[in-house]
Amino acid sequence: MKQALMAAALGLALSLPFGAAQATNxxxxxxxxxSELPFQMPPFDKIKDEHYVPALTRGMAEHRAEIEAIANSKDAPSFENTIVALDKSGALLTRVSxxxxxxSGANTNDELQKIQRDFAPQFAAHQDAIVLNEALFKRVETIYQARQKLGLNDEDQRLIVRNYTDFVRAGAKLQGEQREQLKTLNARLAELQTQFSQNVLNETNARGLSVSDKAELAGLSEEAITAAETAAKAKGSEAPYLIALMNTSGQPALASLENREVRQRLFEASILRSSSGGEHDNRQLAIEMAKLRAQRANLLGYPTHAAYMLEDQTARSVDTVNKMMRELAPAAVANARREAAEMQAMIKADGKDFELAGWDWAYYANKLRQKKYNFDASELRPYFELNNVLEKGVFYAxxxxxxxxxxxxxxLPVYQEDVQVYQVNEADGTPLGLFIADFYARANKRGGAWMNEYVSQSKLLGTQPVIGNHLNIPKPAAGQPTLMTFDEVTTLFHEFGHALHGLFSDVRYPRxxxxxxxxxxxxxxxxxxxMWATWPSVLANYAKHYKTGEQIPQELLxxxxxxxxxxxxxATTEYLAAxxxxxxWHQLSADQVPTDALAFEAKTLQDLGLDFAPVPPRYRSTYFSHIFAGGYxxxxxxxxxxxxxxADSVEWFKENGGLKRANGDHFRKTLLSRGGSEEALELFNQFRGRAxxxxxLLQRRGLASGATAH
Known part of the structure; x- marks a missing residue:
């Protein structure tokens, strides 16, 4: 997933990018x-925790002054002195934020968490001060109404429309008491989202499974056992082994652990996160956020938060999203039940009489895979060494x-010793940007995988991109290779797709x-x-045994x-459930928000036909950071x-010869380089040549047909 922008991370509807004008020395x-480093890369070796508060405070003050200067200018509003000036404003705040x-996501500590909590409502108030500035909005509205007469190009016109739309959606047309209500809602939501995020991180660290007897880890590889031993030492655990939790409901170790009781303990440690009382419980936070979001949506003229959010997406409406997912759900659950029946038969054949549970699924799915296809997923790992996958796989493609x-x-300096930096150049050697790779899991790093931008590309500002990719691969013991699962390989290719979107950006405005x-x-x-992770020529280039250099056997491939x-x-059922x-949660009106988060979750899944106990949602409500602490x-x-x-684009690549420079150049020119400068589906149409x-997709996921295209 991509890293949300500052405003999105705080739960605000508006994302007003800030430029890169010179700040005061x-x-x-x-x-x-x-920064004087290449591409204005942050000087991580010089940045200390004590620099953030003064820089954030000063950044907001400078930005407010710039906004006031734009809003109160004596000159008649123009595209340059208002719209472009907004895109240039806030240089210092952009750099530090x-x-x-x-x-705060990749390498946090107690001090950063405190700053995040303290500043969350201040950032919300700062954004409100911009979008609720009546004089500023009046100038934006004046330009918006006259835009067709200004003789501007398409990107200029779109910048006007997007700025006007952002202001309106953020409440610029509200008056009097309603404005104050909006400010209060935004400030409280910012506080809650920060608290939710930090609760998930702290609870995930606290709930790792401690194991005293090595025999209970039977089935895990020696590398995984060593990692569990290292994790226990790092945490100061009394038990000699600790299986750290990943952010999803399912945990990688569940596929290998032979001891069913240990599997159950690990599974329950995962799905009970932030829902069993204590300082990191998120049940009431989720309820309060759902209610506040519904109230804010109503204040802005929408029946629900979902209606408000979807209006500005390509889906456009709640009905469209509901129709697609609810049409797919029955077929997905039916497939999951068929898979479960096969595993239940396997359990019976083994002479056991228990019913398949959530903590059994990954273990027996792996056994079923071995039976059906005669291979164990762990057989792949020796062929997927991290640096090889990155440099001879991802970079090669x-x-x-x-x-x-x-x-x-x-x-170039990095913020943590495991982080790597690469300069990305065009085919002729022209520098394009920097790529920062941060792949190992840490206790002070949030779960999952994401992309972020330290510097965004902009012709207006003369900046080139500095992009970060983040994964959470368990770090092996010193001297041991980092061997990846196939899912981790796919995730690495996925996140680099986000990186390419940022690196190839070729627009004028940072917006x-x-x-x-x-x-x-x-x-x-x-x-x-x-798709390139399994493309034959790419696989042949990177999937080589870390000891022998032998290429992955064709039979295994x-x-x-x-x-x-x-x-x-x-996979489809756990995703659709989430x-x-x-x-x-977000299609509720304020008076419909429940008082019991887990009861609401259970009833929702039951009503949707997704209450299949062996397949819990990929994220349960109390650790669903995407929706309660991020931009989703x-x-x-x-x-x-x-x-x-x-899936439709993959077909296009296959139809046109696959891994060819001409195909990549076409995808880059028509879509990747354009960012948000045109309507999203129009960009797709330009690439694909049709809707x-x-x-x-239905074929890929093994689902029955019947849903319609969007």
């Missing part, structure tokens, strides 16, 4: 001047498609740079990039490809929505 705070919010070249930069597109479009390019649709019932749960509220459907475009077709 000061003595020793590295944020006060533009980009680093602060990125590191980008070189073949786009002509990109990658140069490791060990001379449209890179991944500044609708939430339900942003996952599309990254999902397309996943054929089994992997044959098994690609295996488990789609589970996506529809997101919609259920009422938007988690986006992954499936984008996959319609993705999207849902049939390739």
């Amino acid at each position: 000061a003595a020793d705070n590295p944020f006060y001047t533009v 980009n680093v602060f919010f990125n590191l 980008a070189g073949q498609l786009y002509g990109l070249q990658f140069e490791r930069r060990t001379d 449209f740079a890179g991944t500044n597109v609708p939430t339900d479009f942003v996952e599309y390019p990254s999902q397309v990039n996943e 054929d089994k992997v490809l044959a098994a690609e649709q295996f488990g789609q019932g589970f 996506a529809l749960l997101d919609q259920a 509220s009422a938007g988690y459907y986006s992954y499936l929505w984008s996959e319609v475009l993705d 999207p077709d849902i049939a390739p």
Whole structure:
């Protein structure tokens, strides 16, 4: 997933990007001047925790002064002195907030968490001060009404429309008491989202499974056992082994642990996160946020938060999203039940009489995979060494498609010793940007995988992109190779698809740079990039045994490809359960919000026919950070929505010869480089030559046909 912008991270509807104009010099705070490093990369070696508060405070003050100057200008409003000036404003605030919010997710500590809590309502108030500035909005509205007479190009026109739309959606037309209500709602929501996020991180760390007897870890690889031992030592655990939790409901170790009781303990530690009392309980936070979001939507003229959010997405309406997902759900659950029946038969054949449960699914799915396709997923890991996958897989594919070249930069500072930096160059050697790779899990790093921008591309500002990718791969013991699962390999290709979206950005205004597109479009390019993980020539280049250098056997590879649709019932069901749960929370009016979060969750899944106990939602409400602490509220459907475009695009690549430079250049020119400078589906149409077709997705996921394209 992409890293949400500052405003989205705080739960605000508006995202007004700030420019990169020169800030005033000061003595020793590295944020006060533009970085002199290549591409204005942040000087991580000079940034200390004590720099954030003064830089954030000063950044907001400078930005307020710039906004006041624009709003109160004696000159008649024009495109340059109002719309463009807004895009240029807030340089210092952009510099510090980009680093602060990125590191708050990737490398946090107690001090950063405190700053985040303290500043959340201040940021909300700062954004409100901009969008609720009547004089400023009047200037924006004047230009909007006259836009057709200004002789501007399409990107200029779109910037006017998007600015006006953002202001209106953020409440610029509200008056009097309603404005004060909106400010109060935004400030409280910002506080709650920060608290929710920190609760999930702290609870995930606290709930790792402690194991005293090594025999209970039977089935895990020696590398996994060593990692559990290392984790226990790092945490100071009394038990010698600790299985750390990942952010999803399912946990990787569940596929291998032979001891059923241990599997159950691990599973329950995961799904009970932030819901069993104590300081990190998120049940009441979810309820309060749902109510406040509904109240804010109503204040802004919408029946629900989902209606408000979806109006500005490519889906446009709640009905459209509900129709797609609810049509797919019965087939997905039916597939999952068929998969469960096969596993139940396997359990019976083993002479056991228990009923398949959530903690059994991954274990028996792995055994069933072995039986059906005669391979164990763990057989793949020796062929997927991290640096090999990155440089000879991900980078190789980008070189073949786009002509990109990658140069490791060990001379540039990083914020953590495991982080790597690469300079990305065009085929002719022209510098394009920087890529920052942060792949290992840490206790002070939020779960999941994401992309963020430290510097966005903009012709207006003369900036080139500095992009970060983040994964959570368990770090092996010192001296041991990092061997990846196939899912981790796919995730690496996925996140680099986001990185390409940022690196290839070729727009004038920062408002449209890179991944500044609708939430339900942003996952599309990254999902397309996943296809190269299993493309034969790419696989042949990177899938080599870490000890012998032997290429992955064709027989094993054929089994992997044959098994690609295996488990789609589970995968689609757990995803749809989470996506529809997101919609259920956000399609409520304020007076419909429940008082019991878990009871509401259970009833919702039951009503939707998704209450299949062996397959819990990918995220339960209390650790669903995407929707309660990130930029995906009422938007988690986006992954499936984008996959319609993705699956259709994969067909285009196959029809046109696959991994060819001409194909990459076409995708880059018509879509990746355009960011948000045109309507999202129009960009897809320019690339594909027609509207999207849902049939390739249904085939990929093994679902019955019948849903319509969007």
